[in-house]
Amino acid sequence: MTEPNRIAATAALLGDPARANMLAALMDGRALTAKELAFAGHITPQTASGHLAKLADGGVLAVEKQGRHRYYRLASALVGQMLEGVMAFAGPEPARATTWRGGEALRTARTCYDHLAGRLGVALADALTARGHVALGMDGGEVTDTGAQFLDEFGAAPASGRRVFCRPCLDWSERRPHLAGRVGAALACRCFDLGWIARQRDTRAVAITAAGRDGFRERFGIELDG
Amino acid sequence: MTEPNRIAATAALLGDPARANMLAALMDGRALTAKELAFAGHITPQTASGHLAKLADGGVLAVEKQGRHRYYRLASALVGQMLEGVMAFAGPEPARATTWRGGEALRTARTCYDHLAGRLGVALADALTARGHVALGMDGGEVTDTGAQFLDEFGAAPASGRRVFCRPCLDWSERRPHLAGRVGAALACRCFDLGWIARQRDTRAVAITAAGRDGFRERFGIELDG
DNA sequence: CCGACACTTCGGCGTGGGCCGAACTGTTCC
């Protein structure tokens, strides 16, 4: 198969509404069962089964059998980045301000594959930038020495070693880059561990707990109205 | 339209072989006429016209009328990055080494939207890294002070100002990151201006000129066998 | 003005693929 045809085959996998919905549901990095994904795709389990088989066959999803359940998840970080790329382009409804179902919660805080996005995500990036802990641009980003120290203290030290880069990820609701890559993943993971944020059923939106409200204010100076 | 549906609609645009071929032809950043794109997509002009209208309508392509010609090009850098993301995932034929039509030339040196890729692209990235001019990782990259000075002398200074980041772009043939973003674009542009490389008809592969062979050896220590 | 050319629109054909109901496989739990 030629290269463009592989592109087409891959894109076609993402190009069906039911599959796109299922993939969007998996963008929070969790593994879901076939039934849950059928619900996410607004289709019956039989139909979902066919779609999931195609996605797995195409290397987009990885599947893990566990008893009578089958857990599907994005096959690799490359898949997450590919979807991010499409989302960054497809972006939010152009111009005309809409409030769609559950939109406000999603805009406030959500996960983006393995890191945080939405107003919380960009606020974190802004706070770390303002304090000189990270430098972030459209093209790339980097953790400074004080930043590495801060993250270490915070318990979100990315695997140490060479220079630590932050991959920027274009936020589709805020239209600005936020922290992704290893740094973003470590930060999000630590926030979950601290109980500052919590996943919710059937949505990528995350809830900010009372502890989180305090924590984000004290450690990052972030005040989220709402 | 909900967010996943916009993802699906966008991906569906890329998910047709004829359209994927046309987009691949546009990945070198040039603007092509409808007829040229019909050839690239292996379809008749009527069919191409329909596809191009859809792509333009979806914001993927920008069109410019010029006399009786219509020049189509990728609408924005976001489109290029989206396609890069899909290509990075769809990647080369898995494992089994194939030599496809024009494959060797493409593997040696090609353009990737607005920067250089292939063996030449990663060799440039390696050379600049080895000399401490840039630091590049999977997640991000940065131009050092000596690097900024070097690029300035070379005539490929990216718009100055704040810290200069390099966006890494996963090379689908070498499976390693090479220089993209503003830095990669400036570098590629300068190499074209110097006459070190030249575009070729009907392919994204670029030819390395005699001057280029010398130049890359002298300035970057790059010796390309072949 | 008229032919050549680039490109688009229209109309009709064919097929690929999404959809679901029904039936089948495999696991869990009592």
Add this chain to the structure above:
DNA sequence: GGAACAGTTCGGCCCACGCCGAAGTGTCGG
């Protein structure tokens, strides 16, 4: 063992969409 449940496979329906030939619009050149 049998009921309940997750998930898949099968078969048939149907529509969306890609395809091209033919015809229409607009631009260039003599």
